[in-house]
Amino acid sequence: MKTKESLLRLLNDNLNKLSFDKKPKELYDPMAYALTMGGKRIRPLLTLMSCEVFGGNISKALPSALALEVFHNFTLVHDDIMDIAPLRRGKETVYKKWNTNIGILAGDAMLAKAFEIITESDEEIIKPLTRLLSKVAIEVCEGQQLDMNFEHTEHITIPEYLEMIRLKTAVLVGSSLMAGAIVAGASKKDTQEIYLFGENLGMAFQMKDDILDVFGDEKKFGKKKGGDIITKKKTYLYLKAHELAKDKTLNSLIYYFANSTFDNETKVKVISDIYEKVGVKKHAEKQMDVFYNKSMSHLSKINVPESNKKNLVDIAEQLLVREF
Amino acid sequence: MKTKESLLRLLNDNLNKLSFDKKPKELYDPMAYALTMGGKRIRPLLTLMSCEVFGGNISKALPSALALEVFHNFTLVHDDIMDIAPLRRGKETVYKKWNTNIGILAGDAMLAKAFEIITESDEEIIKPLTRLLSKVAIEVCEGQQLDMNFEHTEHITIPEYLEMIRLKTAVLVGSSLMAGAIVAGASKKDTQEIYLFGENLGMAFQMKDDILDVFGDEKKFGKKKGGDIITKKKTYLYLKAHELAKDKTLNSLIYYFANSTFDNETKVKVISDIYEKVGVKKHAEKQMDVFYNKSMSHLSKINVPESNKKNLVDIAEQLLVREF
Numbered sequence: 246m247k248t249k250e251s252l253l254r255l256l257n258d259n260l261n262k263l264s265f266d267k268k269p270k271e272l273y274d275p276m277a278y279a280l281t282m283g284g285k286r287i288r289p290l291l292t293l294m295s296c297e298v299f300g301g302n303i304s305k306a307l308p309s310a311l312a313l314e315v316f317h318n319f320t321l322v323h324d325d326i327m328d329i330a331p332l333r334r335g336k337e338t339v340y341k342k343w344n345t346n347i348g349i350l351a352g353d354a355m356l357a358k359a360f361e362i363i364t365e366s367d368e369e370i371i372k373p374l375t376r377l378l379s380k381v382a383i384e385v386c387e388g389q390q391l392d393m394n395f396e397h398t399e400h401i402t403i404p405e406y407l408e409m410i411r412l413k414t415a416v417l418v419g420s421s422l423m424a425g426a427i428v429a430g431a432s433k434k435d436t437q438e439i440y441l442f443g444e445n446l447g448m449a450f451q452m453k454d455d456i457l458d459v460f461g462d463e464k465k466f467g468k469k470k471g472g473d474i475i476t477k478k479k480t481y482l483y484l485k486a487h488e489l490a491k492d493k494t495l496n497s498l499i500y501y502f503a504n505s506t507f508d509n510e511t512k513v514k515v516i517s518d519i520y521e522k523v524g525v526k527k528h529a530e531k532q533m534d535v536f537y538n539k540s541m542s543h544l545s546k547i548n549v550p551e552s553n554k555k556n557l558v559d560i561a562e563q564l565l566v567r568e569f
Numbered sequence: 570m571k572t573k574e575s576l577l578r579l580l581n582d583n584l585n586k587l588s589f590d591k592k593p594k595e596l597y598d599p600m601a602y603a604l605t606m607g608g609k610r611i612r613p614l615l616t617l618m619s620c621e622v623f624g625g626n627i628s629k630a631l632p633s634a635l636a637l638e639v640f641h642n643f644t645l646v647h648d649d650i651m652d653i654a655p656l657r658r659g660k661e662t663v664y665k666k667w668n669t670n671i672g673i674l675a676g677d678a679m680l681a682k683a684f685e686i687i688t689e690s691d692e693e694i695i696k697p698l699t700r701l702l703s704k705v706a707i708e709v710c711e712g713q714q715l716d717m718n719f720e721h722t723e724h725i726t727i728p729e730y731l732e733m734i735r736l737k738t739a740v741l742v743g744s745s746l747m748a749g750a751i752v753a754g755a756s757k758k759d760t761q762e763i764y765l766f767g768e769n770l771g772m773a774f775q776m777k778d779d780i781l782d783v784f785g786d787e788k789k790f791g792k793k794k795g796g797d798i799i800t801k802k803k804t805y806l807y808l809k810a811h812e813l814a815k816d817k818t819l820n821s822l823i824y825y826f827a828n829s830t831f832d833n834e835t836k837v838k839v840i841s842d843i844y845e846k847v848g849v850k851k852h853a854e855k856q857m858d859v860f861y862n863k864s865m866s867h868l869s870k871i872n873v874p875e876s877n878k879k880n881l882v883d884i885a886e887q888l889l890v891r892e893f
Contacts (some may be wrong), residue, residue, distance in 0.1 A: 352677075353677075354708070356680055356701050357680065360703045360706075361700065361704065368696055375685075376685065390671075
C-alpha cells in the first residue's frame with residue numbers, strides 16, 4: 246500500500262502534465278491557476294486509496310482521480326462567482342483575478358475537460374465512470390442551487406440544511422471513493438459501502454468546515470474568518486443557534502445576521518459571541534461525530550482485510566482534525 | 570429515409586421526455602425553459618440525418634442527438650450571460666428571466682446532463698462519443714474566449730475572425746454530423762468528410778447569421794436588429810467594411826462603432842449605412858458561398874449512394890436561405 250505522500254506526488258505530477266499551455270491563454274491560464282491554487286487533492290487521493298483497498302491497479306484509477314480533481318476545481322471557480330468570494334486558500338479567486346466571464350468560461354472548459362480525462366480510462370469502465378461523474382455533477386448543481394435558495398428562505402430546518410450539504414459536498418467525496426472501487430472491479434455491495442463511507446465522511450468534513458469558518462485559525466484556514474456570517478450563509482451553526490437562543494439573544498442573532506448596515510467585523514464578532522454563548526460548537530461537533538461514526542460503520546462492512554483500510558481510516562481522522 | 574418533419578417530431582418528443590420536473594425547481598425550470606425556447610434543432614437533426622446517410626439505426630443516434638442539443642443550449646445560456654443579451658429567439662434569456670447565478674448553474678447542469686445522455690448510447694461507442702463531445706465543448710469555449718478577446722482587440726484580421734467562428738460555431742455543426750457517422754459505424758475517411766461538410770456548412774451558416782443581424786427581418790429573425798453592432802462585435806461585416814472604407818467613411822465607421830454615447834438606434838443606422846455604402850453584403854455573401862461550396866465538395870467525396878445525401882443537401886440549402 247502506497248503512502249499518502251507518494252500518492253500525492255503521483256497526483257501532482259500527473260496534474261502538472263495536463264497541458265494548459267495552449268491558446269487562447271485567457272482561457273487556459275485561469276484553468277491552470279485554478280488547479281494550482283494549492284488544493285489538498287483530497288478527492289483524487291480518496292479515489293486512488295479506494296482503488297488500493299480493493300487491490301486495484303492505481304495507474305488505472307489515475308484518469309478518474311484527475312477528472313474528479315479537475316471537476317472539483319471547476320465547482321470552486323463557479324461557486325466563487327456565485328458567492329462573490331474574493332479569496333480562496335488565501336489567494337485571489339479566478340473571477341476576481343480575471344473577470345466573471347473568464348471565470349464562467351474557464352469553469353465550463355474544466356467541466357468538459359473532466360469528462361475528456363475520464364475517457365482515458367480502460368474502455369470497459371468508461372460508461373460507469375462517465376455516469377458517475379455526470380450524476381455527481383448534477384447533484385452538486387442541485388446542492389449549490391439549494392444553498393443559494395436558502396439565502397432567501399426565512400426558515401430552514403436542520404434536515405434541509407444537511408440535505409443541501411450532502412448534495413453540495415458529500416456526494417462528491419462518496420463518488421471519489423466509488424470511482425476507485427469501480428476501477429478495481431469491487432463488488433456492487435462493497436462499491437455502495439465505500440460510497441456511503443465517503444458520503445458520511447463528507448458530511449462530517451462539512452460540519453468541521455462550518456465550525457472552522459467561525460472558530461478556526463484564519464491564517465491556517467486561508468479564508469476570511471466568519472465568511473459564512475458575512476455572506477449570510479445559514480450553516481448548521483446558525484440554525485442550531487437559532488434553535489437554542491432565547492429572548493434577547495435570539496433577537497440579536499436574527500437582527501445582526503440579516504442586517505447589512507454593520508461593518509463585517511462587528512457582525513462576525515456579535516454573531517460569533519452568540520454562537521459561543523449558546524454553546525453551538527459542541528452541538529456541531531456532536532453532529533460531526535454522528536456522521537464520522539456512520540462513515541466508519543460503512544467502512545467496517547467492506548469485505549476486505551482490515552489492513553487494506555488503514556489509509557482510509559488515517560485520512561478520515563486527519564480530515565476531521567484538519568491536519569491537511 | 571425519414572423526412573425532416575418526422576425526424577423533428579422524433580427529436581422533440583424525446584426532448585420532452587427528458588425529465589426536468591425535479592427539485593430544486595430553481596435549477597430545473599431554467600433548464601427546461603432553455604430547451605423549449607423554440608430552437609430549430611438543427612444540430613440533432615444533422616446527427617440523425619448523418620446516421621441515416623450511412624445506413625445506421627437512428628434510434629441508436631438519439632442519445633447523441635439529444636446530448637448535442639442539450640449541449641448547444643447550455644452554450645447559449647452561458648453566452649447570453651457573457652454577452653449581456655436580454656433576448657434570444659424573441660424571448661427573455663435565462664439569466665434575464667431569473668438571474669446570473671441561476672443562469673450559470675442551470676448551464677452547468679445542462680453540460681453535465683449532455684454527458685449523462687451520451688452514456689445511454691450503445692456501450693461500444695460511448696468512448697468515441699464522449700471524446701467527441703468533450704473535444705467540441707472545449708473548442709467552443711476557446712471560440713467564445715477568442716470572441717470576448719476580440720472585443721478589446723484593436724486589429725483583428727479576417728482569418729482570425731474566421732478561426733474564431735470555426736471554434737465557436739462550426740466545429741459543433743461538424744461534430745453533430747460526425748456523431749451520426751460514429752453511431753452508424755461509417756469508415757474513418759467518411760466520418761472525417763462528413764465532419765468537414767459540417768464544419769464548412771457551419772462557417773457558411775455563421776456568415777449568413779452575421780449578414781442577417783444587420784440586413785435581416787427583425788420579426789422573422791427574433792433578435793434585435795444590429796445586435797452585433799450594439800455589442801461591438803467585430804463580425805466579418807465590420808472587418809470587411811474596415812478594409813473597404815476610405816477616408817471620412819473609415820473614420821465614421823471607427824468612430825461610431827467604438828463610441829457608446831449615441832443611442833443604439835442611431836449607431837445601428839449609421840453603421841448599417843456604411844456597410845451598405847461600401848458594399849460589404851456582397852463580399853460576405855461571396856465568402857459564404859466559398860464555405861458552402863467547400864462543404865458540398867466534402868459531401869461529394871462521401872462513399873455512399875448520392876440518394877442517401879438528399880436530406881443533407883436539402884437542409885444545407887434551407888439553412889443558408891434561412892427557411893427554418
